[in-house]
Amino acid sequence: MFGLKNTSLFGDTKKLEREIDEFVDILSEVGLVFKSIIPTYLNHSANGKFEEMVDRVKEMESKADKITKEVEHTLYEETLIPDARSDVLRLLEHLDEVIGMYQGNCYHFSIQKPDFPKEFHQDLIELTDIVVRCVEALCLTVRSFFRGIQSVRDNAHKVTFYEKESDIKFSALARKIFDSNLSLDKKMHLRYFVEKIDRICDQAEDIADEIQIYSIKRSV
Amino acid sequence: MDIAIIIFLFGGLFLGWSLGANDAANVFGTAVGTRMIRFKTAAIVCSIFIILGAIISGAGTTETLGKLGSINALPGAFAACVAAGLSVYVMTKFGLPVSTTQAIVGAIVGWNIYTGSPTNMKVLIIILGTWVLCPIIAGLIAMFFYTLTKKFIHSSKLHILRLDAYTRAALVLAGAFGAYSLGANNIANVMGVFVPISPFTDVNIMNIFTFSSKEQLFLLGGIAISVGVFTYSKRVMFTIGNDLLKMSPIAAFIVVVSHSIVLFLFASQGISNFLQSINLPPIPLVPVSSSQAVVGGVIGIGLLKGGKEVRWSIAGKICLGWFTLPVIAAFMSFIILFILQNIFNLTVNI
Numbered sequence A: 001m002f003g004l005k006n007t008s009l010f011g012d013t014k015k016l017e018r019e020i021d022e023f024v025d026i027l028s029e030v031g032l033v034f035k036s037i038i039p040t041y042l043n044h045s046a047n048g049k050f051e052e053m054v055d056r057v058k059e060m061e062s063k064a065d066k067i068t069k070e071v072e073h074t075l076y077e078e079t080l081i082p083d084a085r086s087d088v089l090r091l092l093e094h095l096d097e098v099i100g101m102y103q104g105n106c107y108h109f110s111i112q113k114p115d116f117p118k119e120f121h122q123d124l125i126e127l128t129d130i131v132v133r134c135v136e137a138l139c140l141t142v143r144s145f146f147r148g149i150q151s152v153r154d155n156a157h158k159v160t161f162y163e164k165e166s167d168i169k170f171s172a173l174a175r176k177i178f179d180s181n182l183s184l185d186k187k188m189h190l191r192y193f194v195e196k197i198d199r200i201c202d203q204a205e206d207i208a209d210e211i212q213i214y215s216i217k218r219s220v
Numbered sequence B: 001m002d003i004a005i006i007i008f009l010f011g012g013l014f015l016g017w018s019l020g021a022n023d024a025a026n027v028f029g030t031a032v033g034t035r036m037i038r039f040k041t042a043a044i045v046c047s048i049f050i051i052l053g054a055i056i057s058g059a060g061t062t063e064t065l066g067k068l069g070s071i072n073a074l075p076g077a078f079a080a081c082v083a084a085g086l087s088v089y090v091m092t093k094f095g096l097p098v099s100t101t102q103a104i105v106g107a108i109v110g111w112n113i114y115t116g117s118p119t120n121m122k123v124l125i126i127i128l129g130t131w132v133l134c135p136i137i138a139g140l141i142a143m144f145f146y147t148l149t150k151k152f153i154h155s156s157k158l159h160i161l162r163l164d165a166y167t168r169a170a171l172v173l174a175g176a177f178g179a180y181s182l183g184a185n186n187i188a189n190v191m192g193v194f195v196p197i198s199p200f201t202d203v204n205i206m207n208i209f210t211f212s213s214k215e216q217l218f219l220l221g222g223i224a225i226s227v228g229v230f231t232y233s234k235r236v237m238f239t240i241g242n243d244l245l246k247m248s249p250i251a252a253f254i255v256v257v258s259h260s261i262v263l264f265l266f267a268s269q270g271i272s273n274f275l276q277s278i279n280l281p282p283i284p285l286v287p288v289s290s291s292q293a294v295v296g297g298v299i300g301i302g303l304l305k306g307g308k309e310v311r312w313s314i315a316g317k318i319c320l321g322w323f324t325l326p327v328i329a330a331f332m333s334f335i336i337l338f339i340l341q342n343i344f345n346l347t348v349n350i
Helices: A006-042 A044-077 A085-112 A118-147 A149-179 A184-218 B003-033 B039-057 B059-068 B074-093 B100-115 B121-156 B160-197 B213-244 B249-265 B269-277 B290-304 B312-342
Strands: B203-205 B209-211
Touching: A006 A044, A006 A085, A006 A118, A006 B160, A044 A085, A085 A118, A085 A184, A118 A149, A118 A184, A118 B160, A149 A184, B003 B039, B003 B074, B003 B100, B003 B160, B003 B213, B003 B249, B003 B290, B039 B160, B039 B213, B059 B100, B059 B121, B059 B160, B059 B269, B074 B100, B074 B160, B074 B312, B100 B121, B100 B160, B100 B312, B121 B249, B121 B290, B121 B312, B160 B213, B160 B249, B160 B290, B249 B290, B290 B312
Parallel strands: none
Antiparallel strands: B203 B209
């Protein structure tokens, strides 16, 4: 009665809360796996493990997709958070794109098998580390959007910081690649991978900016 | 019952209908407009609580209107209601947030002038004072609750979804309280002028309780308000929710609570008696404007946010309404009474 559907309303709310938390957990975990994938790839002796990790990322991506669809369905069917529904769905879709970018990177490494000379290994690992930290900061921003809007700004600021760090690292590594004695085709191939990893940070920063706007809209 | 009585009562019922059509939106407008609550839910809760408020707590404000001028003939009461209804309609056309309260007071004064009956100036001044106080108090209460709610939300770190669920429940509860207060405070506008000349008689129900003629009138008025809620308030609610007062659901909840407290304060015999018992001045039981209480609440929150969102033009229009509406209603009342007495040969004063 009264359209409140008390028990199911609070039941759905709890289920959705869990699903959104799980989604953010996946985003964070994919990052951590990605962080180990790059050194594993660079260490040619562990190729079997590398493919295993790529499959793991694929599984997590599918799970995240499923959650996004479920959340979308419930939000619309139960007309929950009508004022912020579209923002939340757009946010989840954009976060899903970040997971997709991680997965895309893994696939490209798996298919194209870029040959990074040893002198670039450390830089590539450091770039990956910054990217994963950036996405970790994004996860915190997302969590604060859902649970404590007043921390959104601080966490979003961290995302911006890591994005800048990533840009610096990317430029230095790209310069190093083009200054090397490799052939131009190889240089461009390696630059493509470095740029693709760095783009994850750009996407994270865009999302963090979005969240800041959503949180202004959500303020009481 | 004489057919003429029914026709005359229709004046009040029309006023009740327009009150329901317009003022229910003050209580549930944002909640329905932002789709936090379904219209059907809002209409049912609103109707039930308006009727309860009218029957249980509607006597105090009615008594005050009675002191202002006791209309003693049904055609006179009819004229006052029609004059009030028409003047509200005219002012609403000009986009002014006016109220039936101010219109009916003007119409009663118009009857007093036409019939040569004295107007109780002391009561009139008290009524005028409460009109000014109503949006100010609503604004102050809104500021208080806004600060409190903001602190609570920040410290509780509730998930956005859970906060949404609680907000919905709070909006229904606040709406129920608002509807009760609206019924209690504003029933006097609708049926007050008919009380001294009620065509009903007290009904004793199985020796358990007596359903007085006044309560029967209030029930009828409450039903008229409810009909207004069901038949016409939907579009007003969507206008309030989407265009006029763009607020977050939580801010809407605060505004409704502030509005309801003000309306309840000015209708509650119990609180007034309590204040007197501890040697404090009693609260005058006066019908106040629901729309203006809402605008007061919105301005209060706007001021706390730095004042940029405050639409001072609306505040100016409210002040304009305090003076113009009663004057227009008094003038219309005078004209309608003249027509009823001289063209239809009806007795407007005994």
